[in-house]
Amino acid sequence: MNDKNSNKKNKKRNRAIMRSAILLVLIAAIGYTIYNSVTAEDVSLLKVGDEAPDFVLVDLEGEQHRLSDYQGEGVFLNFWGTWCKPCAKEMPAMDRQYEVYKEQGVHVLAVNIAQSDFEVQSFADQYGLSFPVVIDKSKSVMSAYNINPLPTTVLVNPEGKVEKIITGEMTEQDIESYMASIKPE
Amino acid sequence: MEKVQCQCGHVNPPGTDLCESCGRSLTEKEQNNTLADMRYEGTARRSQTYNKSIVDKIWNFFSSVKIGVSIIVVLLVAASIGTILPQQAYVPANTEATIKAYYADVYGVPGQIYHALGFHDLYSSFWFIALVGMLAISLIVASLDRFVPLYRSLKNQRVLRHVSFMNKQRIYGKGPGNEDTMKKAEAKLKELKYNVSTDKNGLLAEKGRFSRWGPYVNHIGLIIFLFGVMLRMIPGFYVDETLWIREGETRAIPDAPGYFIESQNFELETYTGEDEEAVFGEAIERVGNVAKNYQTDVVLYQKPEDSLPGATDDMEVVDEYPIRVNQPLKFDGYAVYQMDFRLDELKSMTFALTDKETEESFGELTIDLINPDEFYELENGATVELLGYYPDFDGFDNGEPQTATPLPNNPGFLVEMTTPETPEGETSFILIQETIEPFGENQYKLSFQNVETRDVSGLTIRKDKTLPILGLGGLIFMIGVAQGMYFNHRRFWIQQQEDGTVILAGHTNKNWFGLKKDLDQVSEFASLPAYQDQQEETREQDDKKGAELT
Structure with a gap:
């Protein structure tokens, strides 16, 4: 009789373990699927705190700029196009603040989205830009940073991490405080 | 709930309807039924x-x-x-x-x-x-x-069942038998490809048991199918993207890291309706153009894995391929399909520098709208300098020409024309079919000659690593369906009692007609007692009752 009882208990325990295991596996699979579908849109998005993707682009003078060369210094990465009016509006302010902060280890890289040399050059001449302007001919940097609206500015701190992502036009005060925030200590 | 012990002595798990061993009805509900519920063999x-x-x-x-x-x-x-x-x-x-x-x-x-x-x-x-x-x-x-x-x-089936189980089967018969009835029935059933097992005075003949697993095989297929669908949500398994690419452009392929595609040419061919294609003549007359071919000639490039975004000098040609409808470019699990197109975006414009009065020309210049040059040298020392280029001109802001998009939809050019007669230069703002002379009347003008266009291809990039899984799931599903639908599980129980009386019962999960046909053959050969279809009988009785009532 004792034997029978313990046998029954064992059976019951095994059944509970089996059922719990099957249900857990299935619920975990569903949870994982839902998690994936909810986050599907923003897995590729760049987030604050991420490593800023390294890239190499050529400026109007033919000089190469590689992001990782600026490790230890702040990089103010501004994506723009000549057709984008707010981009044009914030350029002079960026140029003025660059004059102030370039001595303190903050670089400005203005990344144009796949326009012709002529358009970019005449724009740079018109606004008298003193920071390097690079052209992302194949839009590959744009897609690496998942840039959608223009202008978008990505602040890269001296550790090479994304400090902040700003979409839309910035005032001169904004630009001043952003540059101050990525100034090396 | 307690275990249930049957009169035959067998102990059944709680919830059992029919005794696993002899087949006696164990519940009151079952005992009151004329026919046993055989769906799950009366198991718990x-x-x-x-x-x-x-x-x-x-x-x-x-x-x-x-x-x-x-x-x-x-x-x-x-x-x-x-x-x-x-x-x-x-x-x-x-x-x-x-x-x-x-x-x-x-x-x-x-x-x-x-x-x-x-x-x-x-x-x-x-x-x-x-x-x-x-x-x-x-x-x-x-x-x-x-x-x-x-x-x-089903694995532990007993050959000998209790009479109360047998007479609750749909096919049931009882009557006197001969000495060799059992032997002959066994031989005939074996001939009909039944598995026959005997025990003392009875036999169990069985055929097509695997058809009972059909629904479960079917469910396994569905689960595999759902698993494949689940994988689609996981990055890397499924890609469905669109890429618009203009002739001459090189673009990164979305969701295919390291791969680039260059469009060299887009072509839309239509049937001419002449010669061999004369058969299409009628259709062409009716609807205008009939498309024959949509094609994008592409070059596929790959960049080494350690290559940085933006670097373009390390691309290697992987393939050159004409993408046509249903003939996608395939590489590395991806397929690039021809899906859409737009014809005739502006590519370059050609002008002639001419004297307005004499119409004397200094020759032509072509401005590339995608990548314009700054200086153009013409005949007899004349030059044209491009001061400003506005690919999609949409008006002035503070006297400054503006562009709405980076695409050359409505190009505007600010140019300075210099000739030996006007060495200090004349400024002109040129739009399509319109010229503005901001600093007074000019002697020279750029007159429009012709335009070159380029086409845009709409490509779809697909990758689906889940297809084999979905295919396997679908195949197993269909096997399960066929197994359950086209095969049936037939069983006969036959017993001969000591006084020579033969009792027989038959059951199948579907196709009772087939079961009866088998039984008829056995009955004839082994002279088994006549059987009844008890369900039809009950139905007939019900019908009669219903007729009497109305």
């Missing part, structure tokens, strides 16, 4: 027996066929509601905020509710995925709960 479905811990309660919930059917109904209703308004992929908006605004603006409050509940992107909404997941749980749990007892019971 495990879910109906225990109802104790929380795990057991959840398990029993999913084990219910009613719950499974309810989930399917809810899914069907949700999917049909999802077709009422367009899904977000077909809405002219592409950010979360604009999509939300679109549903509110176009469809009002119902649109807002529709969006809030996730119907705008039904297959990705968490509750829809959760429901499909619950359906999967229900399939697995319900199948396990039924398959295990059924398998056990």
